Amino acid sequence: MNLKRLLFFSSLIISISMQAWTQQAQPLKLWYDRPAANWNEALPIGNGRLAAMIFGGTDRERIQLNEETVWSGEPGNNIIEHVYDSIQQIRQLLFKGKYKEAQDLSNSTFPRQSPKGVNYGMQYQPVGNLTISFPGHDNVSAYTRDLNIADAISTVSYKLNNVSYKREMFASLNSGVIIVRITASKPGSVSFELGINTPQRIHHVAAKDKKLTLTGTSGSSDNKTGRVRFEAIVHPILEGGKLETKDSALIISGANTATLYISIGTNYKNYEDISGNPSAVAARYLSAALQKKYEADKAAHIKLYRKYFDRVSLNLGSTAQAEKPTNTRVAEFSSAPDPQLVSLYFQFGRYLMISGSQPGGQPTNLQGKWNEKLSPPWDSKYTININTEMNYWPAEVTNLSELHEPLFDMIRDLSVTGQESASKMYHARGWNVHHNTDLWRITGPVDGGFYGMWPMGGAWLTQHLWYHYLHTGDKQFLQKVYPILRSCAMFYVDVLQEEPANKWLVVAPSMSPENSYQAGVGISAGTTMDNQLVFDVFSNYIKAAAVLSLDKTFADTVKIKLQRLPPMQVGQYGQLQEWLQDWDKQNDRHRHISHLYGLFPGNQVSPYRSPALFDAARTSLINRGDKSTGWSMGWKVNWWARLQDGNRAYKLIADQLTPAPMEEKGQNGGTYPNLFDAHPPFQIDGNFGCASGIAEMLVQSHDGALHFLPALPDAWPNGTVTGLVTRGGFTIDITWKDHKPAAVKIVSGLGGNCRIRSFDELMLKDGKLKIATGINPNKLMEIADIKEPLVSPKAKSGNIAVKKVIEYDLPTKPGGVYILALAPLQK
Structure with missing residues (x-):
């Protein structure tokens, strides 16, 4: 390499490092100049x-x-007995076009x-509230509270009578307890009363x-x-001062510092075993935490947290807005332009x-792990027709792969129940x-x-x-989960039904999640999302069986079934059809x-391989509009990113980063002062969905x-x-x-x-990039081999203009580092 080229690439490497350092130097804090007035202004901490x-x-x-395991109820599934005959009758009604009758039978x-x-799922419930009362601390100055998401520590500070008070709080990833450290600038100034309460009836x-x-x-x-x-x-552990007991409270007076250790245990062992000893569990965590010095535990917590957090940085620039309180x-x-708020919101996810x-x-549920109500919205369960999956969209792409494991564990449980x-x-x-x-891994229908x-x-x-x-390319992992993939495929091999018009194999009865094509009628056969899901x-399964050289006979059976699935269809309005029939309404909001699953998170719709579907998906998305529930707008960020429309994706981010309404219900979306996503009310999926969408952009x-x-x-x-x-194990x-x-x-992690x-x-630092030819041989980056779509004769012809791209092939070795730069314009 000549000296000029070497200097050029050296400066680029320095530029990347400096930009990343600048992002870390920017304060990744949520901060406020007053206490929280309600739960949606409070700040979350957690250790899983x-x-x-x-x-x-x-x-x-x-x-x-x-x-995380305090849920209502007890072990047990929720299967309604003796419904097979009814399911068979619903199928017959659907294939005869008697849709209202089919829905009525399903409802009954x-x-x-x-x-x-039978139960329709249990509720994720709170433990209670720790209260810390500070007599006379009601007229303070220089107040701030914050959540430093670079260290996972929340702080409250203020002044009173020339004394500076500070509280540091974190849920220790090191010791498994919650720790509150209360200090003052003047010795002997820490005095307060501790109480604890719960909304639980039995306590x-x-x-x-x-x-x-x-x-x-x-x-x-x-x-x-x-x-x-x-x-x-x-x-409480005190330095100086004294501790007294008063009824069901603790009185601390005249301490220099006080450190509160909060430990919680339950009797939950797994979804079918609640024989644990909650007192022993809580005592074990507490004993281990008390053996550590506060500063050592704090440092260990930060180190463990940063092991994950520091893997990714995002710098979109900053303006004077970054100096203002988060709300x-x-x-x-x-x-007011505020690109750093987008970076903060991404990292908050x-x-x-x-x-x-x-x-x-x-795994994280509908509210993550943060809930104050005995009967939270939708029970704060695992809603798996979008919301739970959305919670984990950022896991792989934002370099948090290990944190996917709780979801995998739940899937293993569900493959049994x-x-x-x-x-x-x-x-x-x-x-x-x-x-x-829910926690008990129910698998029957919920909500009728x-x-x-x-x-x-x-x-x-x-x-x-x-x-x-x-x-990850982890074949040991694939071997471990292969029985789950095989058993899931086996279910659909058995339940697919032949629809009479085209002899396609479809799932029936089912529905396109929570939507209807007639008033009060959603039950149907062969919805587009179902077809896309069974395709995947x-x-x-076929690819997993090939990688592991297993079950050729059953894989051949699955291949035959795969070929009989319906193709995707472009309907009369140029939309991607939601149902097997062209039932979509142009004004549906x-x-x-759900039928855009194939665009994201699926990979069945490509601008370069299926432009007609790409255009149809875009038409469907435009028809549905932008403003919606928080999680829906989070999904739309990902869709518009896949549609290569950065400005529309950014508009959805801006729609999401608007103050959420105070109403506890509705479909207005938005963001609460603590950056929690609003349906409303609070659901955490929109936070994760937007984080994923920003990465997709x-x-x-x-x-x-x-x-x-x-x-x-x-x-930007x-x-x-x-x-x-990315797929293929590349870090970018x-x-x-x-x-x-x-x-x-x-x-390149895998080569x-x-x-x-x-x-x-x-251009490449160490030579010229080779123009790509043929199909990418990297099996971890295979494209979806979909059928040619069917297009309604009523649909307008023509596809949107797709941006032209240049493709290169770069052979890599495991652990190899490759630097690319923008090629200079040719004169």
Whole structure:
């Protein structure tokens, strides 16, 4: 390499490093100049197992506590017996075109209210509230509270009578407890009263042995008795001062510092075993934490947290808005440029995943792990017709692969409990689950014969097993989950029905999640999303069997079934049809746009291989409109990114980063002052969906190539992202200037061919990039082999103009580092 080229690439590497450092130097904090007035202003901390909301009051602090296994009810599935004959009758009615009759039979077979002896899912419930009362601390100055998501520590500070007070709070990833450190600038100034309460009906509070203890039992609902027992222990450690007991409270007076250790245990062992000892669990965590010095535990917690968090940085630039309180920035986002708020929001999504989904624990539910209500919205269950999957969209691409594990563990559980619903309801082999599950891994229908008759939850969940394999290339993992993929495919081999018009094989009965094609009628056969999901279940299984050299006979059976699935269809309005028939309404604004699953998170719609479908998906998305529930807008960010429309994706981010309405219900979306996503009310999926969408705007790898900056909006002319991970195991850093990739760093974790796609010509540090030819041989980046779509004769002809790209093939070695740059313009 000549000296001029060497100096050029050296400067690029320095530029990437400096841009990443600048992002880390920018304060990644949510901060406020007043205490939280309500739960949607409080700040979340968590270590996966435990979670808390910090309100930051001066005269009275409230710390609302959760433990991930405190759910109502007890072990047991929710299968309704003797429904196979009814399911067969519903199929016959659907194929005869008697759709209203089919829906009526579905409704009577699966009533909206759970029938006697059956539950429609349990509730994720709170442990209680720790209260810290500070007498006389009501007229303070210099108040701030913040959540530093770079360190996962929340702080409250203020001044009173020339004394500076500070509280540091974190859910320790190191010791497994929640720690609150209270200090003052003047010795002997720390005085307060500790209390604890709970909304749980069955509970007891005791103050003895210098500890505060809350014991309780979860609630009962839907014919199931609450049997999760929990114990929370609050143990203060003082430096100076004294501690006294008063009824069910602890009084601390005249201390220099006070450190509160909050430990919680339950009797939950797994979804069918609640024989644990909550007192012993809580005591074990507490004892281990007390053996560590505060500063050592804090340092260890930060180190463990940063192991995940520091893998990815995002710098989109900054303005004076970054100096304002977070709630002000959200309120002003639509009128004042604030690219750093987008970076903060992206990283906040990653913070929530690290804080809410740790290996060995439960996956994040509808509210992550943060909930204050005994009866939260939608029970804060696992809604698996979109919401649970959306929670884990950022896992692989934003370099948090290990945090996918709790979801994998739940899928393994469901592949066991789901055998009961498959066999009893459908007389099928394998396993399935419908549109909701809970801590007890229920797999039957929930919420009746309209919303609940969707036997596709397992089909969607298993995609996450496959995504993990495509990003990691981990064949041991694939071997481990292969029986789950095989059993899921087996269920659909058994339940597919031949529809009479075209002799296609379809799922029936089912529905396009939560939507209807006639008033009150959603039950149907062969919905587009179902066809796409079964296509992926079968395709993934066939590829897994080939990789592992297993089950050729059954794989051949699946291949035959695969060929008989319906193609996707373009309807009369030029839209991607939602149903097998052309029933879409142009003015439909429904929050679910489930038939675009094939665009994202699937990879069945490509601008370069299926432009007609690409255009049809875009038409469907335009017809549905932008403003919707928070999670729906989060999904739309990803769709517009896949449609290579960065400005429309950014508009959806801006729509999401508007103040959420105070109403507790509706479909207005938006963001609360604490950056939580609003349906409303709060659902965490929109946070994760937007984080995923921002990553999709910067790099994509679903369509057979790594596409750099596929959907960069005008609002982000310059920036740097580091650490994103793609299919094929490539880790990507990109610095862009004037909307073009100035420098790209590729680290190949697995080796193999790296196909690169770019709107701009690129060059390689160590030689010329080779123009790509043929199909990418990298099996981890295979494209979907879909059927040619059917197009309605009523649809307008013509496709949208697709941006031209240049594709390169870069052979890589495991551990290899490859630097690319924008090629100079030829004179």
